[in-house]
Amino acid sequence: MSAPPLPGYRHIYSGKIRDLYRPEGSDDRLLVVASDRISAYDHVLDTPIPDKGRILTAMSLWWFEQLADLMPNHVVSTDVPAAVTGRAVLVERLEMVPVECIARGYLTGSGLAEYRERGSVCGIPLPDGLQDGSRLPEPLFTPTTKAAMGEHDESVDFAYVVDVVGAELAERVRTLTLEAYARGEAIARERGIILADTKFEFGVRPDGSVVLADEVLTPDSSRFWPRDQWQPGRAQPSFDKQFVRDWLASPESGWDRSSDEPPPPLPDGIVERTRRRYVEAYERLTGDTFAQQVS
Numbered sequence: 078m079s080a081p082p083l084p085g086y087r088h089i090y091s092g093k094i095r096d097l098y099r100p101e102g103s104d105d106r107l108l109v110v111a112s113d114r115i116s117a118y119d120h121v122l123d124t125p126i127p128d129k130g131r132i133l134t135a136m137s138l139w140w141f142e143q144l145a146d147l148m149p150n151h152v153v154s155t156d157v158p159a160a161v162t163g164r165a166v167l168v169e170r171l172e173m174v175p176v177e178c179i180a181r182g183y184l185t186g187s188g189l190a191e192y193r194e195r196g197s198v199c200g201i202p203l204p205d206g207l208q209d210g211s212r213l214p215e216p217l218f219t220p221t222t223k224a225a226m227g228e229h230d231e232s233v234d235f236a237y238v239v240d241v242v243g244a245e246l247a248e249r250v251r252t253l254t255l256e257a258y259a260r261g262e263a264i265a266r267e268r269g270i271i272l273a274d275t276k277f278e279f280g281v282r283p284d285g286s287v288v289l290a291d292e293v294l295t296p297d298s299s300r301f302w303p304r305d306q307w308q309p310g311r312a313q314p315s316f317d318k319q320f321v322r323d324w325l326a327s328p329e330s331g332w333d334r335s336s337d338e339p340p341p342p343l344p345d346g347i348v349e350r351t352r353r354r355y356v357e358a359y360e361r362l363t364g365d366t367f368a369q370q371v372s
């Protein structure tokens with residue numbers, strides 16, 4: 078699903094999963110469009126997951142509301158072109174803070190690798206004996222650089238953020254990151270989902286206020302784990318991507334993850350079960366029914 082042409086909008090950027098447009102004649106608005114693309118093992122798969130863009134857009138909008146008493150956000154309107162209805166949001170164009178603001182409540186992935194090497198994450202020392210999936214004594218602000226497409230973000234310490242954006246803004250985005258994560262983790266936990274970590278992006282308005290932007294607390298910007306299967310000491314199952322990961326890693330796919338070959342198309346059954354996991358995550362978190370659009 079490549080970025081669709083949208084009359085009245087100029088396409089300005091494509092991420093792995095989402096596309097960015099600018100409304101013609103406007104310099105203070107952007108249109109963020111979520112596709113049905115899914116990534117696994119650092120590949121964007123050829124097979125879309127129907128409704129994924131709509132489900133994650135609805136989830137992000139719901140999270141913006143849950144966090145609105147803590148911080149302003151960039152959402153302007155969901156009055157968007159019919160071609161992308163339900164999976165696009167008109168937002169304020171902000172001066173984006175040039176770091177990925179990551180909060181970790183659990184140790185896994187690159188954080189675990191850094192801990193095993195140095196006993197710390199982003200320069201923050203941690204106690205001995207932590208394992209893959211361990212809950213951290215307290216959530217950590219573990220920022221990274223914003224790497225170019227296809228490159229990997231690099232972990233940086235808080236001093237780096239201060240150097241790049243100044244002490245006041247660095248403190249502000251750290252505080253907001255940890256407040257938003259704590260709120261999100263508590264809400265998700267009550268509903269059977271562990272938010273192990275998440276990435277926020279902030280921007281700054283002309284008046285200097287710091288605004289929550291991008292997508293928020295979705296399975297694309299966060300690790301979603303089923304709470305009832307949490308077991309430190311092993312890789313945790315992904316709430317949303319485990320069917321895809323397991324199939325791609327199975328002999329049935331015929332794919333060699335260590336090769337340079339792109340992953341094969343997904344079978345219909347894997348697509349449907351994955352779609353249902355996104356619907357389940359949305360419905361568990363919000364308490365609402367996801368209304369599939371009749372196109």
Ligand SMILES: C[C@H](c1ccccc1)n1cc(-c2ncnc(N)c2C#N)cn1
Nearest residue numbers: 092095096097151168169170171290291
């Ligand atoms: C990385 C992310 C992205 C989103 C969607 C598709 C591809 C990339 N992005 C967000 C902005 C951005 N810039 C100015 N103001 C804003 N409110 C936002 C937002 N959100 C620039 N890039």
